[in-house]
Amino acid sequence: MTKTFISLDRVSYTLPHGRLLFSELTETFDTTPTGLVGRNGMGKTLLARLMAGEIAPSTGRCMSTGEVRYLSQRVTQEASGTLADLAGVGTTLAALARIEAGSPHPDDFDALGDRWDIRQTLQRELEHSGLAHLDATAPAATLSGGQAMRVALIGVLLSRADFLILDEPSNHLDGPSREALIEQLTHWPKGLLVVSHDRQLLAHLPRIVELSPLGLRSYGGNYSFYAEQKASEQAAAQTNLEHHQKDKKRAERALNQQQERQERRQARGNRQRRDANQAKILLDRQKARSELSVGRLARQQAETHSQHLSAIQQAREQLAEDANIALHDIAVQPAKRMIAELTDITLSYVAGKLNLSLQGQQRLGIVGSNGSGKSTLLKLLAGQLLPQTGESRIHVKSAYLDQHLAQLDKTQSAIEQLKAANRAAPVSLLRTRLVHLGLTAEKISVACAKLSGGEQLKVALACALYADPPAQLLLLDEPSNHLDLPSLQALESMLRGYPGALVVVSHDQDFLRHLALTDYLRATSDGWVLEPATNR
Structure with a gap:
C-alpha cells in the first residue's frame, strides 16, 4: 500500500508584484492530522493551494501521493447549482436517477461506479450535520453561509481523496456544527491538513505546524502543547x-x-x-x-x-508582533444604575419572550445556533432596530461592532476616524494610542480598506474606546472571525481591560472563556436562558 504524504522541497513563492511571500520551505505532511497556524498575511492559504496543486511554486517542488482535495474558506454557491452539486455528488446522483429510470448507458454506470448508496449516504451526513431538513435538490444559492460550508464539508468528507486540505472550515459554524465537524475529522482515516485559528478544533489535531517569517516549524503536539511552547x-x-x-x-x-x-x-x-x-x-x-x-x-x-x-x-x-499591545486607561465611568432593559421582546426562532436587564459592569456572552436572533438582539441593544413586540430602553452610550465593521469608513485612515471620534484630544496622543494597539505609523495613515481584518477591528475598537465620550456599553458580533491567533489573544487582553458593560455574540467558546464574562444568555428551542458564567 502506498504511503500517503505531501512533501515540500525548498519551496518558495513570489507574488505577482514581486514580494517574496515565503522561501525555502521543506516539510513533509503524512496521515497525522495537522493544523497549520500563522499570522495573517504569511501565506497560509497560498501554501494550502500550492500543496493541493492549484498553483505552482516559484521555485522548489511539491510532491504528493494520491488525490488531494482542497476546500476554500470561501465556499462558492453557483446560482444554478443544487445542494448535491455543492457537495460534489450532483453528477453521481443524476446518473443514479437515470439508471433507476431504466438507462442502460455505460457513461451513467461509469459516473456512478460502486456508489449505489450515495443518496442514503448523503442524507445520513446531512442529518449528522444538523441539515436533515434540507433536500439534495435544494438550490445552493438559498443556503446560508454556515449551511453552505457544512454541505461543502460533507462533500470533501464523502470524497475518496487521499489527503484533505481544509482552509478555516469552522468559520461561520455554530457550536453544534463545530462539534460535529470535529467528530467527523477525528474519524477521517487519511491525510488531513487544517488551516485554522479555532483553538477548539486545533486542540483535537495531534500536530501543529507554524508558518512564520522564519519558515515552517513543526510542533509535536496539539494546540495546548504548541501554546505552551x-x-x-x-x-x-x-x-x-x-x-x-x-x-x-x-x-x-x-x-x-x-x-x-x-x-x-x-x-x-x-x-x-x-x-x-x-x-x-x-x-x-x-x-x-x-x-x-x-x-x-x-x-x-x-x-x-x-x-x-x-x-x-x-x-x-x-x-510576536502583538506581545506588547497595551490598552490605556479608558475614561469610562461604569454606570452604577441599570444601563439597558428589554421587556417582553420576541425574536425569530426562539420561543417565548425575552426579559433582560443589564447592569453597569455586566459582561454577557450570547450563544446559540445560527439564525436564532443573536445579531438582531445586538442591534436592539444598539438602538438600530425597534422591537416588533415589547419594549427596549437603553440608558447609556453604546458602540456596536458588527461582523463586517460597517461603522468604519474604509476610505478613511485610522487617525482620521479616531480624530473625528475625539476632537478634544491632541493628535499626537491619538497616534500613540493606535501605535500601542499594534498599528504601525504607516498603517495609521492609510485607508482602512488596505488594513487586515484584525487591524480594522483594532481601529473600530479604538474609535469606540477612545471616543469623547467613550462608550459605556460595548456590543460585539463575532469579533474573533478571521483573526489569527496572536491577534485573537491581543483582542482578549484588550476586552478584559474594558471597564464598561460588554455584550459579545460568538460561537468560539475558547474566546468567550478568556473574556472574564459574568453571564451567558443562551438561545434554545425552549426560549432564552440566562445563567452565571461559572456554570459553563
Missing part, C-alpha cells in the same frame, strides 16, 4: 532581547570611557608636544600614532554598535 519561546525571546539591550548599554559606556581616556591622552600629548624640545619628525610620529589610535577606536565603536543593533533586531524578530 510558544509562551516559553516568547519568554526566552524577551529575556534575550533585554540581555542584548543591556549588553549594548554596557558596551557603549565602556567605549565612551575608553574614548574619554583617549581624548585625555591626546590632550596631554598635545601639551607635551607644545612644551617639548624634540625634533619635529618625532613629534609628527607621536601625533600620527595618536590619530591612528583615535581612528581605530572610532571604527571599533561603529563595529560594536552595529553588532549590538543586529543582535537586538534579531531578538525582536523572535517576539
